[in-house]
Amino acid sequence: MQFWKKLTPEQIHQQVFEALGKNVDYKERLPLGLPASHLDEKVFTPQGAMLREAPFLSTLVQNPNHIGCHTLGDSESFFAGTQEIERELIALCAVDILNGAQAGDFDGYVASGGTEANIQAMWIYRNYFMRERGAQQAEIAILCSEDAHYSMHKAANLLGVKGYAVEISPEDRSIRSGGIRKAVEQAQAAGAKYFIVVCNMMTTMFGSVDHPEPYIKVLEAAGLPFKLHVDGAYGGFFFPFSKIEHTLDFSNPKVTSITLDAHKMVQAPYGTGLFLIRKGWMKYTYTEEAKYVQGLDATLSGSRSGANAISVWMILMTYGPHGWFEKIHILKYRTEWLCQQLTGRGVKYYRHPGSNIVTIHKSGISSDTAAQFGLVPDSHIDPTWYKVVVMDHVTVDALSQLVEAL
Numbered sequence: 382m383q384f385w386k387k388l389t390p391e392q393i394h395q396q397v398f399e400a401l402g403k404n405v406d407y408k409e410r411l412p413l414g415l416p417a418s419h420l421d422e423k424v425f426t427p428q429g430a431m432l433r434e435a436p437f438l439s440t441l442v443q444n445p446n447h448i449g450c451h452t453l454g455d456s457e458s459f460f461a462g463t464q465e466i467e468r469e470l471i472a473l474c475a476v477d478i479l480n481g482a483q484a485g486d487f488d489g490y491v492a493s494g495g496t497e498a499n500i501q502a503m504w505i506y507r508n509y510f511m512r513e514r515g516a517q518q519a520e521i522a523i524l525c526s527e528d529a530h531y532s533m534h535k536a537a538n539l540l541g542v543k544g545y546a547v548e549i550s551p552e553d554r555s556i557r558s559g560g561i562r563k564a565v566e567q568a569q570a571a572g573a574k575y576f577i578v579v580c581n582m583m584t585t586m587f588g589s590v591d592h593p594e595p596y597i598k599v600l601e602a603a604g605l606p607f608k609l610h611v612d613g614a615y616g617g618f619f620f621p622f623s624k625i626e627h628t629l630d631f632s633n634p635k636v637t638s639i640t641l642d643a644h645k646m647v648q649a650p651y652g653t654g655l656f657l658i659r660k661g662w663m664k665y666t667y668t669e670e671a672k673y674v675q676g677l678d679a680t681l682s683g684s685r686s687g688a689n690a691i692s693v694w695m696i697l698m699t700y701g702p703h704g705w706f707e708k709i710h711i712l713k714y715r716t717e718w719l720c721q722q723l724t725g726r727g728v729k730y731y732r733h734p735g736s737n738i739v740t741i742h743k744s745g746i747s748s749d750t751a752a753q754f755g756l757v758p759d760s761h762i763d764p765t766w767y768k769v770v771v772m773d774h775v776t777v778d779a780l781s782q783l784v785e786a787l
């Protein structure tokens with residue numbers, strides 16, 4: 382581990398307040414040109430003594446704006462202290478969790494969520510194909526599995542490119558070369574020559590995991606240019622700790638970018654997606670007109686709260702790598718317990734061995750029971766599957782009540 386270590390609450394307190402000390406203080410320095418200030422004091426009445434004990438709340442109240450991408454060099458100097466913590470967070474995720482060689486090899490930022498991070502990736506690759514390869518929009522296609530998150534379809538719509546869903550095998554939710562070939566041929570028939578591939582590190586509904594190799598083989602065999610993004614919004618903070626061999630991280634040279642989402646498994650506040658990409662790619666989404674922003678802006682979001690980055694950093698540093706592994710191990714144990722109970726009762730379900738999602742077929746659970754326990758259906762109109770996500774509050778006690786009801 383190069384960046385990830387366990388820190389005491391005192392060390393975290395000291396580092397966050399040091400960072401805030403390097404940011405602008407709206408009360409002391411009176412910057413007159415920013416459309417920003419500390420949080421409204423009529424509503425968010427800060428109690429000095431309480432805030433001094435609370436680094437995250439203090440950051441919220443100081444209200445740093447992390448507009449832009451801070452791994453690229455120049456950034457807004459008003460918030461330099463907390464940007465430094467965001468940079469450390471990006472390095473920790475890229476190197477210590479996702480197996481990148483060194484921090485200097487990566488760019489990234491804390492996005493509003495997994496949707497934004499996925500769109501950011503596809504935006505970059507669309508612009509790359511158009512700028513460097515002379516592609517027309519109609520010649521660019523997004524390829525992902527049928528089980529991929531709907532943000533891929535949102536991206537296709539926004540970016541004016543076409544999306545193609547690769548059939549999955551209903552038994553094990555895996556993608557197969559045949560399905561990929563079929564989707565590629567369909568895209569080619571519609572004029573596609575350049576491909577943006579999205580592989581899942583745990584899908585939303587099933588927790589299934591895609592292997593990139595079948596995509597790579599099919600596209601390379603056909604001589605078709607492609608870029609590969611990994612959507613780890615669900616699995617990025619879980620699957621890498623499952624000790625299952627995979628090629629979905631930066632140790633695979635074909636993977637150019639990865640989405641993570643701390644407001645899922647990390648229990649961080651909403652607004653904590655993470656976008657990570659190899660150096661040299663952010664330039665494709667620079668908006669040159671963002672001239673009033675120091676360092677310009679290559680991100681999708683514009684203004685965003687620096688407190689979000691601080692919250693994720695604080696959580697990861699509180700656990701440290703071993704503490705995090707232990708936490709995931711406990712969730713895996715509970716997931717396995719549920720699977721054993723379902724197997725024992727002959728209930729049909731899907732679970733990837735590296736995931737904490739158990740998806741129960743409708744043959745094994747009534748819609749009333751699913752609603753009673755807050756299980757999420759694959760479709761609110763015509764459900765076939767209902768998922769259990771084994772989170773911190775989903776204990777064996779809670780799961781045993783579901784099992785009894787089955």
Ligand SMILES: Cc1ncc(COP(=O)(O)O)c(C=O)c1O
Nearest residue numbers: 494495496497530584585614615
């Ligand atoms: C696999 C996957 N990707 C992307 C997203 C989108 O994340 P967000 O809702 O944070 O935008 C989700 C959300 O559930 C997801 O499960």
